[in-house]
Amino acid sequence: MKIIYKMACRNIFRRKSRSSLLIIIIATGVFAASFVVAFINGWANSCFVEHIDMQTSYLQIHANAFSDTNDVSEFMDKQTIKEALDAVSEVSCASYRLKTNALLSTAQTSVGLTLIGVDRDEEIKVSSIYSTIDSCHGTFFESDIARPIVISQRSADRLNVALKSRIIISMQSSSGEIQKVQFRVGGLFQTNSKRFDNVTAFVQNTDLMPYLDIPDGVVHEVAVAVNNLQECNKAKQKLSRLLPEHDVKKWDEVYPLMQLLGAWQKIANFLFLALFFTALAFSIANFMLMSVLERKGEFSMLKKVGMGGNHITLMIVIETLFVTLIGTMIGLILCLIVVLISSKSGIDIQFIFNNQAGYGFGTIIYPMINKRDFVHIFALVSIISMMASISPVKKVLK
Amino acid sequence: MNEVINNNRSIIVRTENLCKLFLNGKSEIKATDHVNLSITSGEFTAVVGPSGSGKTTLLNLIGGLATPSSGRVFVKGKDINQLKEKELVKFRLHNIGFVFQFLNLIPVLTVEENISFIMELQGTNKEQRNRRTAELLELIGMKDRARSRPYALSGGQKQRVAVARALASKPLFILADEPTANLDTEAAETLLNTMLLLNEKEKVTFLFSTHDPRVMNKARRLITLEDGRITKDETYVR
Numbered sequence: 001m002k003i004i005y006k007m008a009c010r011n012i013f014r015r016k017s018r019s020s021l022l023i024i025i026i027a028t029g030v031f032a033a034s035f036v037v038a039f040i041n042g043w044a045n046s047c048f049v050e051h052i053d054m055q056t057s058y059l060q061i062h063a064n065a066f067s068d069t070n071d072v073s074e075f076m077d078k079q080t081i082k083e084a085l086d087a088v089s090e091v092s093c094a095s096y097r098l099k100t101n102a103l104l105s106t107a108q109t110s111v112g113l114t115l116i117g118v119d120r121d122e123e124i125k126v127s128s129i130y131s132t133i134d135s136c137h138g139t140f141f142e143s144d145i146a147r148p149i150v151i152s153q154r155s156a157d158r159l160n161v162a163l164k165s166r167i168i169i170s171m172q173s174s175s176g177e178i179q180k181v182q183f184r185v186g187g188l189f190q191t192n193s194k195r196f197d198n199v200t201a202f203v204q205n206t207d208l209m210p211y212l213d214i215p216d217g218v219v220h221e222v223a224v225a226v227n228n229l230q231e232c233n234k235a236k237q238k239l240s241r242l243l244p245e246h247d248v249k250k251w252d253e254v255y256p257l258m259q260l261l262g263a264w265q266k267i268a269n270f271l272f273l274a275l276f277f278t279a280l281a282f283s284i285a286n287f288m289l290m291s292v293l294e295r296k297g298e299f300s301m302l303k304k305v306g307m308g309g310n311h312i313t314l315m316i317v318i319e320t321l322f323v324t325l326i327g328t329m330i331g332l333i334l335c336l337i338v339v340l341i342s343s344k345s346g347i348d349i350q351f352i353f354n355n356q357a358g359y360g361f362g363t364i365i366y367p368m369i370n371k372r373d374f375v376h377i378f379a380l381v382s383i384i385s386m387m388a389s390i391s392p393v394k395k396v397l398k
Numbered sequence: 399m400n401e402v403i404n405n406n407r408s409i410i411v412r413t414e415n416l417c418k419l420f421l422n423g424k425s426e427i428k429a430t431d432h433v434n435l436s437i438t439s440g441e442f443t444a445v446v447g448p449s450g451s452g453k454t455t456l457l458n459l460i461g462g463l464a465t466p467s468s469g470r471v472f473v474k475g476k477d478i479n480q481l482k483e484k485e486l487v488k489f490r491l492h493n494i495g496f497v498f499q500f501l502n503l504i505p506v507l508t509v510e511e512n513i514s515f516i517m518e519l520q521g522t523n524k525e526q527r528n529r530r531t532a533e534l535l536e537l538i539g540m541k542d543r544a545r546s547r548p549y550a551l552s553g554g555q556k557q558r559v560a561v562a563r564a565l566a567s568k569p570l571f572i573l574a575d576e577p578t579a580n581l582d583t584e585a586a587e588t589l590l591n592t593m594l595l596l597n598e599k600e601k602v603t604f605l606f607s608t609h610d611p612r613v614m615n616k617a618r619r620l621i622t623l624e625d626g627r628i629t630k631d632e633t634y635v636r
């Protein structure tokens with residue numbers, strides 16, 4: 001029915017000022033809604049990226065029995081894992097770590113945390129912790145201090161220590177013996193996550209190894225970086241197959257709150273859009289109602305000469321859909337432009353959250369919008385424009 | 399089955415004790431009062447009578463645009479009030495052409511698109527549509543205005559286009575309620591001549607209402623209504 005489309009399209013341009021007003025309203029609405037989505041995306045993404053970058057890296061491999069209690073005796077053979085990693089093309093690099101619970105004590109106080117033994121050159125490729133240590137807070141194992149330990153600035157405050165201060169570390173070897181060793185503070189890092197800062201400290205593998213009573217060539221944890229976020233799942237699958245005796249986890253499995261955050265972000269986006277567009281549907285319906293009421297005589301003539309209800313419905317639906325889609329297109333293009341511009345420099349939300357709060361994300365948000373959001377928006381818009389056509393159609397067919 | 403009368407022209411419309419009552423406060427108005435009438439194919443008939451005599455009501459009843467209070471309307475022997483609303487719309491689309499006093503044309507369509515509109519709704523193929531539209535544009539003398547929009551036409555031209563649209567799909571008959579009421583003498587004359595021409599050339603049946611004496615003079619049959627009743631029904635050879 002080509003003529004129906006023709007009529008619908010031309011009807012839109014009949015009342016140019018009214019149609020443009022409606023298009024502007026829709027475009028503004030779509031722009032605002034999609035930018036909020038882009039902002040939420042950017043926020044969640046900054047949480048994820050920060051989390052991956054500072055805390056978990058993309059994948060982690062442990063012995064099956066290794067748990068949150070950091071069992072020193074649950075180690076893995078480094079060579080086996082190295083071979084598996086070499087066989088997976090998605091993997092870019094890895095850091096082989098030792099891990100144990102430890103008690104850090106100074107003359108005044110002591111704190112319990114997880115001690116991670118790393119090889120500096122490996123570690124800086126999978127984690128950006130080293131980059132958070134500025135020049136006045138030491139280095140990430142680059143000084144000539146004997147037995148350096150890198151702790152967070154928060155922990156340093158709690159322990160009341162400064163650079164080069166002595167700290168006694170107590171830990172248990174795999175045979176159950178308690179070991180006490182003296183380390184010196186070599187660097188102070190700081191992430192945006194209070195939780196992580198409070199429970200994490202780094203030492204060098206070679207300094208830790210002798211006190212754990214474990215064989216040569218074993219590790220507790222392997223942090224793996226892959227080429228990009230999208231290849232995470234694939235890499236995980238391949239590694240799981242190659243290392244059936246091991247536990248391979250993705251970043252969001254290492255810390256399940258991240259999974260929750262991801263799910264919440266999708267639901268929040270969708271609910272937000274649905275709510276927003278329902279409101280928009282009412283204004284579209286209102287405009288369309290005005291437009292068809294103005295043409296009452298014309299519709300009555302069309303019905304008289306034999307234009308059926310289906311055709312009339314189709315015409316009004318197409319009219320509504322067409323206006324809505326034009327508005328949506330403009331809104332999305334605007335959003336895309338603003339996202340492109342603002343994603344370069346980011347939007348600083350320091351004024352809402354201060355960096356010291358330690359929620360686990362940076363205060364600069366880089367808005368981002370992806371194909372899935374566009375599809376959602378188009379789907380929602382099509383649905384609401386159908387909804388918005390209902391009352392005008394009813395009015396005309398009555 | 400079509401009903402056939404002696405001179406071998408079929409009856410296409412027949413009404414049987416057709417009544418339409420309107421309530422006006424407490425009083426009842428008999429807009430159409432026991433009307434019995436037959437229209438045979440090829441007629442060029444005018445319904446005349448003073449204002450309020452029931453011309454519009456009668457045409458609406460025959461066209462299936464209104465339902466009678468009592469009595470029946472047969473088109474091609476079929477009681478159109480037995481049809482469901484949807485069937486009636488379809489029946490109108492395929493059998494009856496309409497010309498109204500005003501607001502005939504679809505403002506967003508050009509003259510030629512307006513003419514082919516009904517055919518398009520009927521699903522006639524493009525080639526046939528185009529041929530028919532060209533033919534009618536020629537007949538109504540508006541070939542040069544094919545691409546104009548209705549707002550750019552004079553009242554008379556609009557009505558001619560409306561007539562062309564009504565008969566483009568070769569309906570059984572055409573109903574026209576006061577097609578000339580908004581036109582000046584000259585335009586009315588041209589429209590009537592066009593209608594007559596089409597009646598003769600295409601053998602289309604016309605049933606129209608008017609209270610313009612000059613228009614009445616062109617009709618071959620005059621049905622006079624008074625207070626909803628037929629008071630005169632005369633046939634002329636012109």
Ligand SMILES: Nc1ncnc2c1ncn2[C@@H]1O[C@H](COP(=O)(O)OP(=O)(O)OP(=O)(O)O)[C@@H](O)[C@H]1O
Binds near residue numbers: 421428447450451
């Ligand atoms: N919808 C209606 N409600 C009430 N009364 C109506 C309605 N439509 C028509 N009538 C009445 O029915 C009678 C016939 O009206 P109708 O419109 O058929 O007359 P008409 O001959 O077409 O008049 P005109 O020449 O002015 O067009 C009139 O008295 C009119 O007031």
Ligand SMILES: [Mg+2]
Binds near residue numbers: 576
């Ligand atoms: Mg009338």
